[in-house]
Amino acid sequence: MNTEKAMMKIIKDCYPFIEKLNPAQKAAIKQGYLEDQHNYILAIPTASGKTLLGLMAAIKTILEGGKVIYTVPLISIQNEKIKEFKKLESHGITVGKDPRSSDLAIMVFESFDILTRFSWNTLNEIDLLIVDEFHMIGEYTRGPTIECAITRLMSLNPRIRIIALSATLRNLEEIATWLNAKVIQHDYRPVPLYKEILTLEMLNAREKNEAIVKILQEAIKDENQILVFVSTRRFTETLATFVSQKIHKNIPKETREIFNEVADKILEIPKKSGSPPTFTCLKLANCIKEGVAFHHAGLFTRQREIIEDEFRKGNLYMITATPSLMYGVNLPSQTVIIRDYIRWTRQGPKWIPVFDYEQMSGRAGRPQYDNVGYSYLIAKNPEEAYQLEEYYIHGEIEPTNSKLIENKDAVYHQIIGQVAAGLSDNPEDLIEFFKQTFYGHQLTKNPNMSIFDDNLEYEINSSIEFLIKNEIIKPTPAGLRATPFGLLIASSNYSVETSIKLRHLATEMDEIDTYKLIYEICKTPDMPIISFKTRKGKDSVREKLQEHGIFVMDVGNIEATAASLIEWINERSEYEIENLFNVYAASTRRAAYEASQLIKFFKEICEVTGVYGHSQKLDILMARLYYGVKADIIPLVVGVKRLGRIRARRLVKTFGYDLENVSEDELRRIDGIGPRMAAAIKEYTKRYTKSTF
């Protein structure tokens, strides 16, 4: 059987619900993208089956003895694709994150970028690269990463075929020329989309939130759901609360039972981690009892998954979300409302790009359920309705431009990467590399941008100067080389600004002051913050910092994060932290984890900078942040997997530090310790004498 037939057989087996290919998929196959070895950009609307097209090419390549990398912008998409593609393993295709041990490796952009800099042997084994959400090449943070990784790939290994899966782009031909790719563009959507502008008058509403309630009441009658995009986390919560109060009365009994079950699942999460629910959890559960959920990055990951799964099952009426939901999470809804189309930028309030509007609207219409999808904007009056209609319905999406030169840190990282990898060792080589990027292509090929040509040289030369001045790269008789500090930065994803701040700290700090170091870490741009919910709580943050000799004038989210982490390593729960400082404490664990990784990076910087003597204190601080514990129970939480800080503290409070003579029966009397955990603790005590504490 030829590989195309064998591939189709595998697809049929893994996707039994797909009876026939849709028009976009047929057009792609008809154009021969499976046969020839050319690069391709497949530009098809959201949720219209691009993944399947990528997968078909991947399977065919693997059946022909090749290896494939499938690269995605976000870890959440990576996890989703690995879960979806795992079923291929029943056909002997290994799927995983590591290209060395997988026929089909799913990697995030950053990991793929590092692969192109340091792992050429692995790269040489690859035959096909699939770039999912390729339109993000125009995005400020991740765009330069994938743009430069592809540039390196095309120069290091032009044999590797590239298939880019993209939303529809305005300047597709320009990008295709850079990528040396053929274009398959199709406007097929599995569910036709009606994009409309409604006015408050039409809905007989005084303001937008009231209009949203009316649209929802209609949707409930038709057993449909609504997804509402707003611009901030707080707006998702205030809108969800407002709507849930308005529809409280007209929820049938059996529906309310379903909502209550979903609310219980949400409250189960903090319970499992042994801490009472945070205010945000309680607020979320109360909204869900009325069928309305809010969704934003400040929630626990597990909470977001529950909301997404239950919405897909039809067990929620409505989700209010920030645009982060737009990327990657496959969560369509029959109706999408984009309530906030104004974003606050440094230049003041601006209408969101048409491209973003298209991405959010594209979520309307569920392939398996709806025969039509609706996307609404709500205008205050007919004049605004006319403007919105002109701009969004009849307007064109913006061209996708490279953000490489705008993102200074990306330029630094790429220069360091090129020099560290030995790919460029002089300014001319580096300028040539940047000319090969999409930015360079736009500069040279676009007549009205050629005036910026010397701008590129200026940018690269000034960046090289900056990196030499900061001893990240250095000139040698053999050309530019990365210093040990530069090599450290090149293999990390941390920004150059963070690296320089931490090196300055390493050389300035005589003694390690745990709390001051936490505050310094929180001030670095790579540290995710724990944000205030409202302006309240500032005094308690200021007092907490003062307790540890940190005196600040302005108290912002950075200070709130430092105070929260100080509480965290003193074994406070997210609930206590949230109430003490009035912050979104659900992100405490993630912030604590990232802080522990930054301390690890700081320790490495100390070593390459020749600052010794802090290792043990830094190891202790890393563990305290990672586990959320005081120093005395670090050996216990590290030594007994999954014991956790709550149960470890209970053990020590009950039996003291010496557990050697405590029997398994006595251990099992501790709340939360069953036979397996008791055995694991005994196993651990055999390995450790009491002197460890």
Ligand SMILES: Nc1ncnc2c1ncn2[C@@H]1O[C@H](COP(=O)(O)OP(=O)(O)OP(=O)(O)O)[C@@H](O)[C@H]1O
């Ligand atoms: N021919 C088809 N018939 C029915 N369902 C399909 C078909 N092709 C793909 N699907 C399903 O439609 C859903 C959306 O497909 P897919 O995720 O590939 O779209 P996409 O264009 O990659 O979306 P996104 O832009 O969000 O990445 C998936 O559940 C997929 O399995």
